[in-house]
Amino acid sequence: MVSLARKNLLHDRLRFAITILGVAFAVTLVFVQVGLFLGLLDNASVTIENASADLWVTSKNTPNIDFSHTFPDVYVQRVRSIPGVARADNLIVWFMQMALPTGAQEGTEVYALEDFSAWNLPWKTTQGSLADLKRGPYFFLDSSAVRRYGPFAVGDYREIFERRLKIIGTTEEARSFTTTPITFMDFRLAQELAYQTMQAKTTYILVKLAPGADVNAVKAEIHRRLPHNDVFTKAEWAQRSRAYWVKNTGIGLNMYLTVFLGILVGIVVVAQTLYTATMEHLKEFGTVKAIGGGNRDIYAILAEQATIAALVGFAVGVVPSLLLKPAMTKIGLKLIVTPGFAVVVLVGTLVLCLVSAMVSFRKVAAIDPALVFRG
Amino acid sequence: MPVLEAHSVVKTFVEGRETVEVLRGVSLSVERGEVVALEGPSGSGKTTLLSILGCILTPSGGRVVVDGEVVDTGDTRVMRRLPAIRKRAIGFVFQQYNLFPALTALENVEYALEVKGMRGAEAHREAERVLDLVGLADRKKFLPRDLSGGQKQRVAIARALSGAPPILLADEPTANLDSQVGQQVLDLFRDLCRRENRALVVVTHDPKVRSIADRVVTIRDGRLSEPALAA
Numbered sequence: 258m259v260s261l262a263r264k265n266l267l268h269d270r271l272r273f274a275i276t277i278l279g280v281a282f283a284v285t286l287v288f289v290q291v292g293l294f295l296g297l298l299d300n301a302s303v304t305i306e307n308a309s310a311d312l313w314v315t316s317k318n319t320p321n322i323d324f325s326h327t328f329p330d331v332y333v334q335r336v337r338s339i340p341g342v343a344r345a346d347n348l349i350v351w352f353m354q355m356a357l358p359t360g361a362q363e364g365t366e367v368y369a370l371e372d373f374s375a376w377n378l379p380w381k382t383t384q385g386s387l388a389d390l391k392r393g394p395y396f397f398l399d400s401s402a403v404r405r406y407g408p409f410a411v412g413d414y415r416e417i418f419e420r421r422l423k424i425i426g427t428t429e430e431a432r433s434f435t436t437t438p439i440t441f442m443d444f445r446l447a448q449e450l451a452y453q454t455m456q457a458k459t460t461y462i463l464v465k466l467a468p469g470a471d472v473n474a475v476k477a478e479i480h481r482r483l484p485h486n487d488v489f490t491k492a493e494w495a496q497r498s499r500a501y502w503v504k505n506t507g508i509g510l511n512m513y514l515t516v517f518l519g520i521l522v523g524i525v526v527v528a529q530t531l532y533t534a535t536m537e538h539l540k541e542f543g544t545v546k547a548i549g550g551g552n553r554d555i556y557a558i559l560a561e562q563a564t565i566a567a568l569v570g571f572a573v574g575v576v577p578s579l580l581l582k583p584a585m586t587k588i589g590l591k592l593i594v595t596p597g598f599a600v601v602v603l604v605g606t607l608v609l610c611l612v613s614a615m616v617s618f619r620k621v622a623a624i625d626p627a628l629v630f631r632g
Numbered sequence: 633m634p635v636l637e638a639h640s641v642v643k644t645f646v647e648g649r650e651t652v653e654v655l656r657g658v659s660l661s662v663e664r665g666e667v668v669a670l671e672g673p674s675g676s677g678k679t680t681l682l683s684i685l686g687c688i689l690t691p692s693g694g695r696v697v698v699d700g701e702v703v704d705t706g707d708t709r710v711m712r713r714l715p716a717i718r719k720r721a722i723g724f725v726f727q728q729y730n731l732f733p734a735l736t737a738l739e740n741v742e743y744a745l746e747v748k749g750m751r752g753a754e755a756h757r758e759a760e761r762v763l764d765l766v767g768l769a770d771r772k773k774f775l776p777r778d779l780s781g782g783q784k785q786r787v788a789i790a791r792a793l794s795g796a797p798p799i800l801l802a803d804e805p806t807a808n809l810d811s812q813v814g815q816q817v818l819d820l821f822r823d824l825c826r827r828e829n830r831a832l833v834v835v836t837h838d839p840k841v842r843s844i845a846d847r848v849v850t851i852r853d854g855r856l857s858e859p860a861l862a863a
Contacts, residue, residue: 258752259743261732268734544730547688548791549719550747626688629726630679630803 262561272530279526280570286519287602288578288594294512296591301434301502302495307380310463313494315487321498323433325350325460333462335482341470346371347459349447356416363405366437369447376463379441384411385426390443397426402438404589418450434502520609527566528613535617546626555621563614567607634661635699635798635831642693643680654680656854662831667822669845670835677854678835686722686801687714699798719748723792727804729784731776737787738772741794748795762790782813802834818844
């Protein structure tokens, strides 16, 4: 089968290249912007997703995991006594100040538990043993902290709230949306460091359900026993934490705006090049009509050209997006490109190009086949 | 039995507030295998008549019968049938060749066949056959830009012949060719039409066309000088 669409498209290679670059630019822009956004959102809930808690008890109206509020740590006893609860422990998530060897002060986000191994937190340790955290004024520090704190090693000391603590281990992938480096320490040590606010207090209770327990029944019972707290499933809490940043900061709007601009650039470039190509091939389309073709035949040509532009543009656009991934990681940013997201972008690119081709449809419908007789 | 008939065809165009009558009751009949030259000065209505005979335009009055199908004043139903009639019954050859520049000679013919509904290997074979007929078997992989004017017109003739339409309509087919090549193309045209029993109407200013025509009709001010069929 002879493809006039493909042959015409490839016949003018410069125009084809411009069309492809336009589509590829839009694809790269969407991949990078949305990929970075997904990476940031992933940071917003990465500790929730990895912790092995089925339910999270928070103080009332806590907006996300980072912005925690305190409540009495004895509440955990009320939760432990509920039928269907296999285990419940206090978790402190709290911002503290760390003094660096340079004399500078930096914030750190402390995660404090009595038994880290029971909750899969942290989920990736690269040095040290978590069991040693209970043995003294020690802490684990995520390796991403190098960017903010400078180089550090196991055995180094840092001051947190003016108390000298020893780094006894390192972790990876523990991030927060705020980019503040995460440290892991024993629950009692965290209470001591921030004793003015944390004495006999916690910020969360992690709950593991017994096998076969009804999650809704346990949630309802926790709520009945702790009416001034909120209870979320893992999925609800992760969603709430992510949604906070999307809805309450400009980052969501910024992402939508960039995606919109990327799509607009793609539509304009594809529509403009296809329209110009249509105008230049009017006589050829007139010939198609003269030899018996209809508008539908010409629409099919334009649609095929748009589809080719979409597929090639997508393929060209996805390459820089993937190449940028390791570069982004080096500067501490996470670029997430999942297969599902790639499929959405591919379908979006196809729709974008087909919509662009429709700009030319009206012109084609008006072609008078008699123009083939004009010199 | 005529394969193409025009009965008292009238065509008017509205230009601003004026109505211009381009054809004023033209009647013509063409048999299979017959070659008719249609001559006339510029603006006499030759191309308009060719467009109506080729089902590109509909008449404002009168009627045209194309291979048994009646085409009269252009209501929507008639307009919708025109592409199908063109596909089945008519092959065009244009002054400017109107080949698709991105397609090879073979693909130009094959594509036209695909538009007409023929697909795959059948279209490929038929395209090769008609290119052989016009003597371009060794040029079928060439793009139009690599062909001479005469060769391009041969490809256009092959395209018009493909799919075996009973009627061929040619608009100044030798206008862009030198005298010798023009004559070769005309001879080829005549031979093919006779051999394949096609009717051929050639609009022309070129006196050489008379040498291959069975009949010459002249159009002047929208009227044929010697109608071939009584209205």
